[in-house]
Amino acid sequence: MKTRDTSLVLLLGACNIAWAQDASVELDTLNIQAEYQQPSGISLDQPIKTGSRLGLTARETPASVSISDRSVIEERGAKDTQEVINGMTGINASANPGYGGFVAYRGFTQNQITQLFNGINLGYSSASRPVDSWMIDRVELIGGPSTFLYGAGAVGGSINYISKLANREQQLFEGRLRYGSFDESEVSLGVNQALGGVNAKHFLRLDYSRGQSNGYIDRNERETNSFAISLLSDLTPDLSHTLAVEHPEDRDESPYWGSPVLDTGSRTMKIDKSRRFENYNSADGRYEQRVRWVRSIVDYQLGSDTSLQNTLYNYDAQRDYRNLESYRYTSDNSQVVRSGAYMQRHEQQLLGNRLELTHGTSLFGLGSQWAVGVDYSLMKQALYPTGGTFSEAVDPKVFDPGSFYDVSGMGGGYRKQRGHEITTRALFLENRLSLTDRLSLLTGLRYDHLQMEVTNYGAVSATSPAFFKRSWEPLSGRIGLMYELSPDANLYLQYSTSADLPAGALASATYSNVGLFDLSKGEQWEVGSKFDFIDGRGSATIALYQIVRRDFAVRDSVNPNLTVQAGQQTSRGIEVAGKFQLTPKLLAEANYAYVEAEYDEFNEAVGGASVSREGNNPINIPDSVANLWLTYSLTPDWYFGVDSRYVASVYANNANTIKAPSYTLFGAFARYRVDDNTSITARVRNLTDEVYAKQAYGSQYYMGAPRSVDVALDMRF
Template identity: 45%
Template sequence: MRTHPTPVALAMLALVHVPFSALAQSGTVASAASQTVLVTGTAPGQLDARPSSTSRLGISLRETPATVHVVDRAQIDATGALDTQQILESIPGVSFSAQPGAPGSVFYRGFGSASLGQLHNGISVQYDAIAARPVDSWIVDRVEAIGGPSSFLNGSGAVGGSINVITKIADASGDLTHARLGLGDQKQLALSAQRGVGSGHVLRLDLNTTRGAVWTQGDDRKTWQAAASWLAPLAAGLTHTLSLEKQHERVDQPYWGTPLLRDAANAVLNPVQIDPRTVGVNYNVVDGRYQQDVTWARSILNWQLAPATRLTHTLYHYDALRDYENVEVYTFVANNAQVERSSALLQRHDQQVWGSRGELSHGTQLANLRSDFAVGWDWSYNRQTRFPLSVNGPFGRTDPYAPSDTFFYQTPGVVPGHVPGATNLLHTLALFAENRTVLGSGFSLISGVRADRIDLEVRNHRAVTATNPAQFNTRFTPTTGRLGLVKELSPAWQVYAQFSTAADPPSGVLATAGFAALRDFDLTRGRQVELGTKGSFDNGRGDATLALYDITRKNLSMTDPADRSRVIPIGQQSSRGIELSGRWRPSAQWQFSGHASYTEAQFDQFVETVGTQTVSRAGNTPANTPAWVAGATATWQPLPALSLAMDLRHVGRRYANTANTLYDSGYRLIGLGASWQVNDQLSLRARVNNLTDETYAATVGNNLVYLGAPRSVSVSADWKY
């Protein structure tokens, strides 16, 4: 087993300042009064920013025919977001949870994790729904989200949208040293240091370790991250950046959920309810474990061939090992007097991804019109072996309020050791192109296309059967794209329309899908129509965005209504909705921000097996998809060095199942924040989450709810010098 002991990270934290000080050359450290602000959408004046997740053409948010939300480093610090999922609170329409069994549980525009791209520096490991664990925010530079299909940018798996986490690397911004000490419900020790060395060379090191933030019984969550990068000038206009990141997360006795109360007929109460006395109770085995160790290596070449011509290439490698040893399902029985445990899972994922991505962009004239092009390739090889052992149980009953201690390897049927189940080998080669042509009269036409060839080989390491052959090979060749038109009504206001397409696996993800899921299927087809507007007002003191969208995904896997033993690719799911976000700073002392979204999502054609029958779910809402998500923040700066903030978050009612027979009433959270700039080097922050200590479900299921965190308090001190 690969291990990365926390003491190594702590030692590095203690020692790193010495060598960096020795290497330091003259440089300046910017200092500014910090504000505790929850920012949604884009900050005033930032619609001219040019995020990397929306296009390879380097166009601004104003010029992009899509809804794009950017949460930058200043906003992350201001909100006090501890990890990448908390950062998502700033993005309209997004809801989420982070239980270990579905760590990428993000819902966006009516679609769940399997239909979203969750990227790391623009790279998908094609297993985002599981691999995209929340990462502590210290190493994050910004998060960029684009709503709706974006397969033309990143490949399959993004009909609902893409969320791109971009981490810190060495740059030309100057020398810096930034340290943080955090106390409270989560303890943190972190350091960032960047120094110029020699002629244009820059070294950067980011280190972070946290402990805590687990509020149920059991041991704490322990994490550490270490990132090092080196920016080197090779020639005029030519630079190379070498980046290495390591991430470690371990949770002992992880919490998997709280059982739902049942009536006298043993049916779950509706709306779903829990026994308040079980809040904070963990029924998992006491030696339960979730652990993930990740290594990212990137070699990034940037070559400015001419003022209007640029070539970039990224060579990357991803290495991940994930381990689970848990009993994961708990059910009220005996008139809610006892809890029955079941579903033991011993699981290991060993995943490796290698990739090469090259892009050439060029600005020119086409028929006397300004026209910018980008072309390139995207190649990757993804290999994942899974080692599953699942034992259904049940494994006995226990007191709901004082559960007896049980141990994983004493669970009947669970034996130590990892026996491989299957290996998926995924080869992807894609060619892509984008163009933006300025047509005149304020109109611009933006287009993009991507052609993929995806070869999948599945090797079965278990017993060979008719539905699980020794080897299975298939190929997919999707072509996806986007066509958008932007009209500039004035320098401050734009309107746009776009049509985009996507391709997703029919069920699950290609990195784990097997013969039964893919033998007769092609990728599903998704398309979106979106209309929107974005602009600035009040002399640039405010920004606002508004978007209306309609998305349809076809060819989903579903049970054959005429033969429940067969699965056929004829299902369909759709969503339509509206998103609004804005920010306004009417004076130096006050700032307001907010977002609201309404999503109407449904299965248009979907059949599933219930017992011995097939039942249509047409017209029903997918599970855990809220219709309403909203947030608002007010920030007051009574003194130049003091900021106070209050924020609200609302997530509406969600169904627990596709039958829509169970639902949760949603939740509302209040947060408070304060920031005090003591001097140019030292700032203090305090944060209270869930001020009213509301008990709420982050996600809901047929038998369990995964509760969100209760009230928590954190304080931190930041030094910059």
């Protein structure tokens, strides 16, 4: 990938790595014993950047918010960001090559869930592939529309992946060695070092992570390499600057695209378990991604209640695909038909700057906090799609996977088809007003000016002009009330709105997607509570919500050849999360989400006719998702834990005629602390070797990993 001009950037939010110890003391011949308290994913008093720009804690934010910080990521053994978010309330994520960072949440998927990196919106779900968890300090989640914070999109919610950065710790070394089933290995190192001794004003952090695996699917080998460096400089007592560079890469050889389902006449999808690990892709199929982030972070404390932040950032990525993507059984289930030869390249660059000011003051004699700012970004993406006509029936027991380049038309290399350029200019404002000692009002507003220009380098037609451009000016916001019942419990009510494309994403949308349409509109009502109980031994959150998305693209009810802006979807649900220290040694944590998502108005073309799907459920939306963890400290050095995850069945088509079955996964771990700096963890995943679909589409489903075992050595000095 050629080198491009690089600019610098700023990270929104410093991160904490907390290693908590709950000391219990026995006064018996001065013998002191320390009990280790397991990290928890429910922490109401941590500041959360993703729910507000005002530095509010999760407890103070009038929305459903979740945090998985570094200690939780390590405790649960999450290998990448996908595993991190699957432990968060209501999330169901997978990452087959074609769908990148697929997330289902609150009844919505794909580009209706905004995935941010350090508060930066890439505007394209395929850019949100999982990142090695070693590089991440924390992940934050906010439920429901949050366009007023991050721009167009985010009907269902926003997920923010926050990287590790240099901090003012004098010296730190941490590392991990991990090896497990399918020859899966990880080598990760991190160093934070003060430059200049005790009175240092500069702090350097380096992180490196390398992962390899032969894959649980035949012939699917994977390799990841991630490198990050950041330098924090205290220029004056009130002014600091952080320069951060990250370079993750990942490569899949002969990627797994899914397993064909048997033709049984049943509504429930089923695969041939004897061919469970078969790979029907070509021998030289490939997915590759190379990314470079550069960020410059300036923090200036103008006064005790006033601060200024500036974020200048550059993102540069190239993603390459060449695969046979589609497989189905013949009617007698004797052969598998391979098709869907497709080659693609994405070249994506994003250059932007965000300036924001926070200020504490009084308004009408009431305490008030403000955040105001401006956003500017320029995104460019070039697409090189090439499809080939290919169909081959093979005996699934024995076949030659062949070469992708043997497919007719695939030997000519990448051919540029479209170029996208999206300019975003935005103004945003947020306020928290303390109406009384217990009641506060939170408001937020954002104005965006979006301009999109698309150049077509392929064949020109009425629906694919040589060039077109569109502009939109959405206004979105949130208003919320937070009432403190006691210092340990509150109630909140909020209303928020969103705006997003009627179909597709700005980085890849065609004239048919957006050429004649306005933006879709979304709105949410949410009520909830966050509270501690039994003298702080437990904490819990509960939220009830309704989201309505209107005016997205559907087929015309009369003419299926026309697309009109008339769709509507409603999602209603409840989310509950909690933790409880059952005994000084035993911690229980759980979350559960239920959503009822259905189309109020939706038509699609079937066999040349327009068919209504009113009342049907969207694809790949489970109505229930639940997680449970039990962790037990047997001695100060031995810890044990079990976990389970339940995901309800999902439909694989808009007609709701086929579905992937529900599944439940179990896991267990044992950890031994060799000393204060070293621990060894053995972990079993999918303990019962469940066969399950993480995602379903058409005639195939994307199977999750079978039972696996790994052992990890963690060090921290």
